[in-house]
Amino acid sequence: MKKWLLTVAVAASFGAQADEGMWQPYQLPALADELKAKGLEIDAKSISKLTEFPMNAVISLGGCTASFVSPKGLAVTNHHCAYGSIQYNSTPEKNLLKDGFLAKSYGEELQATPGSRIYVTEAVINVTDKVKKGLESKVGNDFYQGIEHKEKSLVAECEAEDGYRCQVYSFHGGLEYYLVKQLEIRDVRLVYNPAASVGKYGGDIDNWMWPRHTGDFSFYRGYVSKQGKPADFSKDNVPYEPKSFLKVSAKGVSDGDFVMVAGYPGRTNRYRTANEVENQFEWAYPEGKMLRERFIEIIKETAPEGSDERIKYESLIAGLANYAKNFTSMIEFYGKSTMLDDRKGRESELANWISKDSKRQQQYGKTLAELDKLIAEGQEHQARDIILGYIRYTTMVPTARKLYRLANEKQLDDMAREPGYQERDMIRFKSSMERIDRRYAASVDKAVLFDLLKRYAVLPGSERISALDKVFGIGKNLDEKKLSKTLDKMYAKTTLGDMDTRLAWLDKSVADFKASNDPFIKFAVAMYDTDMKEEKKDKELAGKLMKVRPQYMDAIIAYNTELGKPVYADANSSLRVSVGHVKGYSPQDGLQAVPFTRLEGILAKDTGANPFDAPSKQLELIKQKQYGDFYVKSLDSVPVNFLSTLDTTGGNSGSPTLNGRAELVGLLFDGVYESIIGDWGYDPETNRSIQIDSRYMLWVMKYLDNADNLLAEMEIVH
Incomplete structure (x- = not known):
């Protein structure tokens, strides 16, 4: 009954609510017509099937999101999401944070921070009845322990198959419970990160700000045993071969284009008292x-x-x-x-x-x-x-x-x-x-x-x-x-x-x-x-x-349903999908922020001192207008970052931003200053997510860092 109520509320309100909502994948088929009208070209049902493309290419790092972009387990995420692993492998003599790192072969890839994981979500199962059954009369600590015991039993049963990590997530404050089953890849290696003067360009000064010119991306690779099973780090392990991976777009997006993001947003508080x-x-x-x-x-x-x-x-x-x-x-x-x-x-x-x-x-x-x-x-x-x-x-x-x-x-x-x-x-x-x-x-x-x-x-x-x-x-x-x-x-x-x-x-x-x-x-x-x-x-x-x-959430859902307002659960680190468009905004009266920044903005900002100290090679390439394959006529340059109306929060960092064909057009890495309060409510006028444009990522890889080996294993759509 509750699931039916939520689906009705979603379908009734979706079209009228701008781009608000972090949707559970099972909710999306009910929104098929609205999604198609917004610009989705693939079947909405495919986004609800976690074992199929594109959802099985979207992975969790346990705090950040990433996605597979090659048939050999290559995964792209944010530079700041790989920061701990970059730091872990850095010393004063060999500072990978400062200078960057590129493995030209599998053998050169570095073990990520101990405990690093790649989680591939394979199933999300409604277990509300199983969790709550028999606990109706329990209160306080007895109820807490009863729920915990049920959750542990479900997890133990789920993890009986080796190589999986399972967890029971609570939705709507405990109104619903879902069991999430994830393949746990335990051998994670650092493959490539640009220098901090690219990956963290602008540093804390530019954090949450627009315009941005940050190359916030890095690459990991997942490894498994020769039998294809998750295993601890070993030189004998081989690259993981995902069931699918995302194509990377060299065409990118334009102002007004449809975009969507799949990821693992951490916490929102939109129903708090x-x-x-x-x-x-x-x-x-x-x-x-x-x-x-x-x-x-x-x-x-x-x-x-x-x-x-x-x-x-x-x-x-x-x-x-x-x-x-x-x-x-x-x-x-x-x-x-x-x-x-x-x-x-x-x-x-x-x-x-x-x-x-x-x-x-x-x-x-x-x-x-x-x-x-x-x-x-x-x-x-x-x-x-x-x-x-x-x-x-x-x-x-x-x-x-x-x-x-x-x-x-x-x-x-x-x-x-x-x-x-x-x-x-x-x-x-x-x-x-x-x-x-x-x-x-x-x-x-x-x-x-x-x-x-x-x-x-x-x-x-x-x-x-x-x-x-x-x-x-x-x-x-x-x-x-x-x-x-x-x-x-x-x-x-x-x-x-x-x-x-x-x-x-x-x-x-x-x-x-x-x-x-x-x-x-x-x-x-x-x-x-x-x-x-x-x-x-x-x-x-x-x-x-x-x-x-x-009980409170049950009342809110019933009330909002009558009003035709959106009903989606607060973020809780489980897999969600948000949809939106490439769009600028007006941060204050008299100012209009356009949705794209360009390479020339790096030149304008650069002072030669941290955090505005782009590599000299990069500055020279920009001065010489070496745009290569990623030139955009309407911008007369290469786009660096772009804005979207996507509804996101912490945990979405590293999430693939996709076009209507589910091709990777960017990586979400931040939000504008005015949207930080979005954890407590979505404002269509000021909520904006910031993405690194896929064309800038490819430009840095090709012309600045000569990551030809990685470009060759990715499927790039021109």
Whole structure:
């Protein structure tokens, strides 16, 4: 019934809602006529079939999207999505981040960051009834644990076939559940990345900005065993042969052309309540922005530019800066918008609609009040929670905690363990411990932890945690010198900075941990009971929300259906499709942004200093008007980046932007500053995604980096 209701709502509203919506593939056949009218040339049904072209060419990297572009497992994604692997393989003497990298043969390709994966989605199955059955009378923690057990059982059954990774995703706050089955390619190698002065041209200054001139692309390759099965890294492995791959267009797109994007958008919040909106924009975003900006300052103050320590943290700096700028935009546009009043008005209208029908009153009458009460409960300790949460950006504290948690979880049957600590998670867990070496410097870690603990120490006494205070020697009044000396001793004495030592702890018992004198292990042991108590409280609240939020979403869907408004689930990192057009926009009164930038814009911006320091060879090619095969008469140049109305968010990075024939015409890598707030609502006038044009990517490959071997294995459409 719910699926039918959603399909009807989608079909009724799609045409009138501009290009809003991140659609689940199963919804697309109901939109066939509208999609065709917009410019889709292939059968809409094919986009809903995940084992067929083009959807089986679209892959997840677990945080970013990519796509196969050759029959030999060559996959293209964003430069910033491959950043960690580029960084991992860089040293001060051989800095691939700065200079770029191109493997001319399979043998020259470099192992990506440990734990890197390529996920090929093969099935999405509605398991709502299986997940919820028998749990109707459960509440709180019992309901949470019941759902978790059902999900783990479904995942275990799905992963009985070797080489697959499965996950149950919740849609509409728990109204629906889908089991996603993905082939997990474990041997991922870095094939090619342009120099940072191309791939990150404009850097943080241009991030979220237009016009852009960024060559944000890189290539990976997936490898499997000689039998064609997923396998760990081995010299004997062979390139994966996907069932299909995308052709790359050298024709590209023009203003007004239809485009679509398939990818794995992370999180949107378009159905959150007014109370959640107010707290997020007026408290959480300002606090998060401040902390992220302070972390960047600490890293730069502690690790000199060009040093090995700085190289280790470049990827983290980029991530922190990206979201600090994101939060800045969120706060700015919220202040100028009517979002809060709009949400309050929407809830008032919903409540009014519910009150006008006795059946609706019986079904939803208490839902809004119950939801608001639970939301307020979750915000009670947020000043403390955000500080303790940001400790995840340090290394030693979370590493010790995870290792000790693993020792405790291994005492349980596998199905009784916490997700993340089951046998299915051990390869990933080990990889996370291995890659610490290229992302950790004690000096930086200590400086960041010191700053966080100073913030924690001035919280009201009621918010303090006695076990934590005891470990770090934090009294009623903070003694900064004493705390600094305590941290100095802890970092000097710990051996968790050594990879072999860390890996050895994977097999240690709880008794071994309790007997250890390592200061961070002792911290993890001292905090464990408190951590478990807090986790149980969190699950109790989550279980209550998992009962109420679906009722709220059920009411919204029914109400929106009557109004003919679009009904699509908030993004949750599962595969989605968005459709739109190439189109400029007006960022402010009197300004009109055209949809394409050109090579000449690179010349105009270039200062010779980072981040506007294009390679001298590139500047010379542009001055000589060496446009080659990718010249566009209407632009009198080669297009670099373009704008579209595609509805996207974080996680879509690296997504293939396709034309109506499902040929790759670009890679999505960013959005304009005005569209950042799109996580909370879509505005057809200002929501714009930014893509690198396929013609610029091919131009860089052919004329700048001489990547002829890769061009030869790709199918390029002229």
